[in-house]
Amino acid sequence: MVQFVHPARDDITLAGVLAALADPMRLQIVRSLLQEGDCLSCTAAAPCPDIPKSTLSNHFRVLRDAGLIQTTKKGVEHRNVVREADINARFPGLLKAILKHANA
Amino acid sequence: MVQFVHPARDDITLAGVLAALADPMRLQIVRSLLQEGDCLSCTAAAPCPDIPKSTLSNHFRVLRDAGLIQTTKKGVEHRNVVREADINARFPGLLKAILKHANA
């Protein structure tokens, strides 16, 4: 049984969030998650559908550790949601300012 | 004679900017530069004055390559300025949104 550890709101750091988003694929993942509401990892993956599973899993772990997303198990899938409320509470305006510029 | 190459405004990428700022020291450097107007590298350095020269030089190179700062030679010193106009033109609101949250 895999149990995910998400950082508390106050443990989310600016450098951590920026580092997590400083990767085109992760930026795209967050973008997709925000558009869809909530979805599963593989489906939420970046444009390329041929990305290795381990790489994708790693990207989700980075986003999780940075406090950007929350992952819960739902059957065989892992459902991911952007922790919008937490990020916005901690860094008001940041998420919107960044994602506004993520290339569609 | 060292000649610096700065990326053109349109070559500045979001992921590049985020990656450059995804480091506490570089975040602090940019913060200091914005507060001071323009200043020299070593002086503009992060809190710790005992950081190795090569490391510092490297951080400035990263910021330069990302298009965040412009460096010009002024005697023995290198004067650095944040390319505020370029960044704001390319990603309106981004810089302010990020630096607003950089811990004082």
Add this chain to the structure above:
DNA sequence: TTCAATAGTCCCATATTTCCGAACTATTGA
């Protein structure tokens, strides 16, 4: 119940990046 399929994690070897000491370059001032 058992078995196959699915979704994803974990391990680990390789590849890439970062850090920093040391040697080097350019400029100024004595």
Add this chain to the structure above:
DNA sequence: TCAATAGTTCGGAAATATGGGACTATTGAA
């Protein structure tokens, strides 16, 4: 001309990212 200053560049060690393959958990069907 020489020393001091400010910073770059080189190169090896340390840290981190990538991705293949084996593993785990869950579901749905035989």
